[in-house]
Amino acid sequence: xxxxxxYQILEVERDATARQIKSAYRKLAxxxxxxxxxxxxxxxxxxxxxxxxxxxxxxxxxxxSDYDRTLQTIERQQKxxxxxxDRLSRLNxxxxxxxxxxxxxxHHNYETGVSMYEQLQHHSQEIGKELRIDDxxxxxxxxxxxxxxxxxxxxxxxxxxxxxxxxxxxRKIEQAMLMYESLLFAETRRPCFRHxxxxxxxxxxxxxxxxxxxxxxxxxxxxxxxKIRELKLSKRETAWIYKKIAExxxxxxxxxxxxxxxRMAFELQPRLTxxxxxxxxxxxxx
Numbered sequence: 001x002x003x004x005x006x007y008q009i010l011e012v013e014r015d016a017t018a019r020q021i022k023s024a025y026r027k028l029a030x031x032x033x034x035x036x037x038x039x040x041x042x043x044x045x046x047x048x049x050x051x052x053x054x055x056x057x058x059x060x061x062x063x064x065s066d067y068d069r070t071l072q073t074i075e076r077q078q079k080x081x082x083x084x085x086d087r088l089s090r091l092n093x094x095x096x097x098x099x100x101x102x103x104x105x106x107h108h109n110y111e112t113g114v115s116m117y118e119q120l121q122h123h124s125q126e127i128g129k130e131l132r133i134d135d136x137x138x139x140x141x142x143x144x145x146x147x148x149x150x151x152x153x154x155x156x157x158x159x160x161x162x163x164x165x166x167x168x169x170x171r172k173i174e175q176a177m178l179m180y181e182s183l184l185f186a187e188t189r190r191p192c193f194r195h196x197x198x199x200x201x202x203x204x205x206x207x208x209x210x211x212x213x214x215x216x217x218x219x220x221x222x223x224x225x226x227k228i229r230e231l232k233l234s235k236r237e238t239a240w241i242y243k244k245i246a247e248x249x250x251x252x253x254x255x256x257x258x259x260x261x262x263r264m265a266f267e268l269q270p271r272l273t274x275x276x277x278x279x280x281x282x283x284x285x286x
Contacts, residue, residue: 002074003067003070003071003074004050004053004054005071006053006054006055006057006058006067007054007058009028009050009051009054010024010025010028010051010054010055010058011024011028012024018059021055021058021059022055022059025051025052025054025055025059028047028051029048029051029052029055032044032047032048032051033048034048065199069144069196070106073106073141073144074106076138076140076141076144077141080138080141094120094123094124094131094136095136097116097119097120098120098133098136098137098145100116101113101116101117101120101145101149102145102148104116105145105148105149105151105152106148110151110152110155110156111156113148113149113152114149114152114153114156114172117149117152133145133146139190139192140192143183143186143192143193146179146182146183147179147183147193147196147200149179150175150176150179150180150183150203151176151203153172153173153175153176153179154172154173154176154203154207156169156172157169157170157171157172157173157175157176158173158210173207173210176203176207177204177207177208180200180203180204180207181204181227183200184197184200184201184204184230184231201231201233204227204231205228205231205233205237205241208227208228208241209241209244209245209248212244212245212248212249213248225242225245225261225264228241228242235268235269236268236269238268239264239265239266239268239269239272240265240269240272242261242262242264242265242268243262243265243272243274243275243278245261246258246259246261246262246265246278246282247278249261250278250281250282255282258278258282259282259284262275262278262279262282262284263284
């Protein structure tokens with residue numbers, strides 16, 4: 001897979017600030033504007049379009065984060081291309097399928113990627129082995145691959161257009177949760193994922209809250225509060241999560257649990273905002 005190097009197009013370093021990126025864009029936009037290049041209109045239009053595409057991606061924090069992650073993954077693949085070529089003569093069909101799986105996920109073909117991953121798992125179980133991505137990819141690439149697979153499960157689990165059954169969507173969400181948790185655990189043993197850990201924690205936080213928000217679901221697939229504590233978020237953020245959980249308990253008339261969790265929130269954040277209504281509902285002082 002090849003993608004344009006937007007930093008190279010804008011002639012800035014990878015660690016350029018937002019101001020530097022904007023300044024570079026303005027300079028290049030003036031240089032390549034078709035009106036200023038009447039004798040080279042086709043070339044100018046092409047360069048102007050590339051400059052605009054680069055700037056539109058790098059100026060948006062979320063798009064820039066996604067782009068950086070994809071770019072770094074691709075560059076790691078390119079750097080180890082010679083190693084790949086040597087391995088391809090020796091590795092079995094599983095490796096080739098993992099390559100296709102990774103390409104599908106990088107192109108956001110989530111259903112295809114998940115289907116291929118589950119086929120590989122099923123095949124491994126048939127021959128009495130556990131599918132270990134680390135046996136075929138480097139450690140860093142394996143973690144990237146697991147992150148993309150977890151993302152695919154999460155996207156499919158929460159997709160409104162997904163025609164799967166409710167239980168199948170729950171299964172996908174649960175699988176995403178387990179893989180994100182595995183990534184956090186792996187990071188404690190061998191750090192390689194530093195700048196994406198916050199994103200992994202945010203996704204786990206979202207999934208944990210989802211479990212509490214679905215009536216009855218937390219009873220059959222419990223998400224203990226210890227998991228939330230293990231995310232090691234700030235006191236303020238953890239208190240906010242506890243308040244949300246208390247609100248979910250109120251919605252299903254589980255008031256004792258709501259009071260317990262809300263007290264935990266106030267212990268962490270005595271001046272917890274937005275808690276007046278739930279305190280009135282639970283007859284608790286605010």
